[in-house]
Structure formats: structure tokens, C-alpha cells
Amino acid sequence: MGRNTRKRRTPLATKAIAASAALALGGGxxxxxxxxxxxxxxxxxxxxxxxxxxxxxxxxxxxxxxxxxxxxxxxxxxxxxxxxxxxxxxxxxxxxxxxxxxxxxxxxxxxxxxxxxxxxxxxxxxxxxxxxxxxxxxxxxxxxxxxxxxxxxxxxxxxxTTAGGQQQQNGGQQQQNGGQQQNGGQQQGNTGQQQGNGGQAGNGPVAADFVDITKVQPNVAAKPQKSGNASTGVFITRCGVNANKNHNTDNVIVAPGVTNGAHHLHDYVGNQKVNAFSSNQTFLQGGTSCQNKNDLSAYYWPVVRVQDGTQDFDQNADGGGKEGNVGKILTPVQAQIKYVGSPTSKVVAMPQFLRIITGDAKTTTNGLANANAHWSCTGFENKVQLTTQYPICPQGSNVVRTFAFQSCWDGQNIDSANHRTHVAFADANGNCQNGFKAIPQLTMRLVYQVTPPTVQNGVVKNAFAVDGFPEQLHKPATDHDDFISVTTGGLANKIANCINNGQRCA
Known part of the structure; x- marks a missing residue:
């Protein structure tokens, strides 16, 4: 994607404007x-x-x-x-x-x-x-x-103004069914405090966005059964936790050429030259935080902040405090990135410059059809996965965000007009449909040390929340993740071969 020469948006004139355009997928x-x-x-x-x-x-x-x-x-x-x-x-x-x-x-x-x-x-x-x-x-x-x-x-x-209108507790099966959630109760909504929207900036989260994970019934479904043709290997890439604080509020996939096109802050690992004006050539020259220097892929996600009354460097900046994203930015204590195979077939190598967005930053507008948020706690990940609530973890347990990206590719396009239709999730049995081909499935696991929030009299204290468009009210279901595949030295083929051969590689 080359530089887009259209006019950039000017920032809002006053700090009182606590929200701005939702550009995640345009026009809504x-x-x-x-x-x-x-x-x-x-x-x-x-x-x-x-x-x-x-x-x-x-x-x-x-x-x-x-x-x-x-x-x-x-x-x-x-x-x-x-x-x-x-x-x-x-x-x-x-x-x-x-x-x-x-x-x-x-x-x-x-x-x-x-x-x-x-x-x-x-x-x-x-x-x-x-x-x-x-x-x-x-x-x-x-x-x-x-x-x-x-x-x-x-x-x-x-x-x-519940996120998505019908958001409820999640059953943890979205990577198998195209993002459609299995709901189990406890509808989300505003609780009425601080004019009904809560949060340190007045736009969420609210008490109903949190749940004590020890009180949630197990909801993680069994994985599809592997066939004899399954690709069972795992390829791990170690790219750090963004300790060097490589941040910006751009999104080159959905808003190329637009400064602050994301309207919220991203962590970047992997490729180190990703912004609104990056091109495929830029990516090849970008360097990487990954130990494997042939992995120039861009891995980026919205930051998580703790709303304990503190502020961070961007408290007066677009995409930060000016747009309702406030509080101390938390750096993950772990960021695990790996590629896994298909339970029913071998995989083909990812094409160079493939773009994938998983999840939907605008579920409050769009509903849950493309939601793919997973929130849990260490020690509970195999039992409980939440989409529409943040977990309150017990003492000694950390907050975990995980992402399982779309694992089926149309075999032709590295992107699509709405940034979705060129890739798809496998069905409930793990099969790719409509002529799509299985590719290595990117999975990410981010772990955060968070002082557990408390809920008293319908008010949440010391809340944490994912950055997002302010009009989305910092709902948990708006969590999303972005990826651009960029490799050199035949790495894409090595990843596919490792997985197809049932090996564990790094």
C-alpha cells in the first residue's frame, strides 16, 4: 500500500471533544x-x-x-x-x-x-x-x-447503549464459527454512574463490564477432532513485549495515509517501521524486534490501560486523552506469538504482505458478528474465555488477552475492500469452506499484571480497559488485533513446512 495523498484529518479544536470518527472499517x-x-x-x-x-x-x-x-x-x-x-x-x-x-x-x-x-x-x-x-x-x-x-x-x-446491543457472556468458540458467539447470559450495559458511561474519561468501562472469573461457569468448547491429514506442528516467533514503547495511533491497513486513523494507541512488535504512510517496500526495510530477523511481520494491537487516576504521555494527544483513552499504559509481561496448523488438512504458506484484522473495533455499532475478543486469567484459560466482560482475576492470577486469527485464505488476495472477505474462519469441524485454503493460524497471547478492579455500589474502581474509539465505550468486545505478513529468506515456507511436518520450531 503506497502513500495516500488524500487530505488528512485535522484534530478537534477543543479537549472537550472526547470522541471522534470511528475509522476502523469506515463510515459508521x-x-x-x-x-x-x-x-x-x-x-x-x-x-x-x-x-x-x-x-x-x-x-x-x-x-x-x-x-x-x-x-x-x-x-x-x-x-x-x-x-x-x-x-x-x-x-x-x-x-x-x-x-x-x-x-x-x-x-x-x-x-x-x-x-x-x-x-x-x-x-x-x-x-x-x-x-x-x-x-x-x-x-x-x-x-x-x-x-x-x-x-x-x-x-x-x-x-x-450496550456493546453490540445484545452482548452477553461468551462461550469461547469464535475461531471455529466465523466470530458468531455462543452466549450464556448476563447482558452488558451501562449502570448509571457518571451519567451512565463511567470510566475515568466518562466513556467507560462500567461495573457491568467486569465479572469475577471464579464465578463464571466453564464455557470453553472442545477443539475439533484431528483427522489423519492434520497439520500438527507449531512455529513460535519471539518478538518481545514492546518494551521500547513503539506506539502510534495510525492503522495502515484500514486507513492508509491518514494520521491518527485508528483514533486509539497501538503496541507494535515485529516490524519497526509501521505507520499510516508505510508501504510494502517500507516493511522490507523496517527492521524487526523479532529474534528471527527474517520475520519482518507487523503485529499490533490496542494498548490496555489501567484507570487508577494516573495519566500517560498522550493524555493531551489525539488518540489518547483527547479521545477518551486515558490512564496508565500497561506493557504486557508476556507476548507469545505462534502459528499452528489445521485439524483437517495441511497448510499453504502465507502470501507476502497478507493483511488480516481479527475482531471488530466497533462492536457497539456493528454487533458481535465479527467479535473475536478473548479475555481470561492465568489458571482459567482452558475453562473460561470472555468476549463481553473483562475478568476480575483472583490473587496471584494475571489478565490474559488471546487472539486466534482467521486461518482460511481465498488463495488470491492479500487484502479486500472491507479487509475481511479475503480470509475466513474455519467451520466448527476445522474445515475451510468455499474453496478457501488453510494457512498457518496466527495465535497471540498477551499477559498483563493488573491490580484487580473492585466493584462497590455499582461503581468499578481501578478499572482497566482496552483502547478504542471513544463512542464504543471501551467495551471488552471491541478488542481486536492486526497483522501484516512480511518475511524474507524463505521463512513463510519454513513455517508451513514445520507445521505440516508436525514439528515444534522457533
Missing amino acids: GLIWANFYASAHESNNNAWGNQTKAANAQVATISCPDIGQKLTSVPRQARTEVDGELGNLDRQITDAYQRLMTTRDAQARDASFVQNSILQPLKDRRKAIIDRIKLEINRVGGSAPGSLDTLASCTGTPANQ
């Missing part, structure tokens, strides 16, 4: 407003009625994620379409700013949000959608007919 997001007016005034008070009406209408604005629908954008149009998706996100940012700065008007006029924010936003989104369709059709593509239906954004009351 939730806009959250924190209301200070009381919702408990007497029903006999006209002002109280107006306040309650305003709160009910404008607590959250949900905009459809247009980028998810664009699965077949011709390559000749992708730069222009990416730019227009960025414009959609800028519109969401502008609407959020207006939402945050018109609280008095909203409290006095229950129709203010619809007339002054939602309707103008719809009109502006429709103009951008028309330009996206024009760019796709101009190069001989066919824009989805459903795009016109995605212009409208809706208001949602605060008590309905």
Missing part, C-alpha cells in the same frame, strides 16, 4: 453524549419533562458502518472510496461535537437532535454515499444498491 460509529441535566426531576415540571425527552433522544447516535458493506470495490477506486469513508467519519465527528455543545438546546427542545443534528447528518451522508457510488461505477464496478438506505443515523437512549 456511535456518538455518545454525556448529559449533566438530571433525569429525576418531577413529572409535574415542564423542564423535567423536556430534560427526560432530550436524554431519551440524544444519548447515543448510531450510524450504519458503510465500510462493512463495501466488499467488492475495484482497486482503481479504493483510494477515492477510502477518502470518502474518511469524510463520513469526519461528519460523525462534527455531529458529535454539535451534540456535546448543544446540551441546553437539547434539554429545552425534544426535537432538537432530530431536526438540528440527525437530519442534517443524513443529508450530508447521502451526498458522500452518492460520491462513493460514482467512484465505484466510474471504473466499471457496481456499487451495492443498499448504500442509499445507510444514510440515516438514529438516536438511542443511554440505557440501550
